[in-house]
Amino acid sequence: MPTFSERYKYIKENQIPYDKISKKLRNRLWNKIYPLLENEKLTKKILDDFFKINLYEFKENSIEFINNEFKKLEFHEVYSLIEFILKNHNYDLIKFKDSINKIFIEEKAQYRITGKQIVKLISSHEMKEIDKVFETEDLFLPVRKNIFKGLDSYLNHSYENSIDCSLKAIEEVCKIVFHKEGTLNTLIDEIPINTNYKLFFKNLSINLSYEDARLMLVTCSAFVNYIISKFWIN
Template sequence: MNTFSERQGLVGSTALGPTVMPIEVRNRIWNVVQNYIDKEFQGRSNRNVAILYIWDKFFKENKNYLKKSPFSDYYLLDQIQQKFYQLAWNAVYDFLEFLISIVNSQEYVNNFIGKLNGVFIDERVQYKIIKGYVTPLISGEEAEEVDSAINNKYGIVSGHIKKALEFYKKRPVADYQNSIKESISALEALGRIVLNKPSATLGELAEQLNVHPAFKDAIKKLYGWTSDEGGIRHAEKDGKNLGVGEAEARFMLVQCSALVNYVITKYEK
């Protein structure tokens, strides 16, 4: 079974961009892991077998160095915890997938996954465990589109995408509505540059693109969703919350970034 790190190309190659795991996130993940081991492997024998298995199979350490409690025959979790806190951010996800794979009880597995996904949501971790695998909410290809849009040479455009990403990842509470607004603003700003018209709209930019009519219509509808009466911008002016969530903000961030990159490529030909 390929690990999370192998699937994401983080083993044997250089990962694209700095990625870290804040200590608060690591602490909360460990709390779930510790509770999981204590509950799933009840009884001294089961717990000892599990800890020894983790020590040997995952960490590949000498079992003779694994310490037991001075008051009982229990193996201590302390050394597992110490190793956990030394893991690279991506190896933490490998570790979680490993733990999921060694448990027979689907009920315990589902509970474990549910608790971890809850932590991921609370802490704005951009992953979700699906079918036992840690899966990015934004794929590698999508992340590249966003990164490319942020690093384009048109400062005002990249600035909007950067703000959209900041609002999307804002802690403790994300601002999805403003993230969507900034995503579409990036396209509008690019349209004004391409058309050399300070008042240009996204609809006008779509008309200038030599693409299929259905593609033009899709771009116009994106703009309409944010700018028409009842859209994101009108809701903001009226102090309303449209109830947009993570899924809508992620979709707009990725799609607007991809469109920015696409338009720049056509514009600069």
């Protein structure tokens, strides 16, 4: 399985600064890694498989060496090391994952641990749908405002508000394109779209997690773009 670094190729295309790691974030991540290095098996595995050290010639203090190397790692290498630990250390793994995710939230890092991988909160591909909404004409300003608020809320971990804004954007685009008034549920019934689309929005069952907020933000942005491209006539 490719590492974090290999999967994302140091991507720098997105407007959101994914490729940075502050000193404070680095320090806090190290503070969670350090206690795990009391496990000699894990420490040896990090030296051997991650840093590729010649163990026969290695005479330094293991933890001190890893600490010094950790300070030099690029942002993607830091996250690759955390993924390496997730895949090679089973003791108290849930506690470790939760503590790292808590740090990501508090330090506003744009990543989360899912399973045993670190993933972006939102990818450059997904941002293309959102950016497309931002490029719509001024008539769709209410739609743009809601998608912007949805994105801002999502990045600030206000997931309920993000979902509400994403759905509100669909409501607004339906009002503008089809010249109708009402709530999202009533509007969805009245517009000429595929029944499966209608059922999706009418039967939503959403948890207030970042995964759900991300899904709704991207899905609603794509649906807004679909409505405009298919039904809007200037």
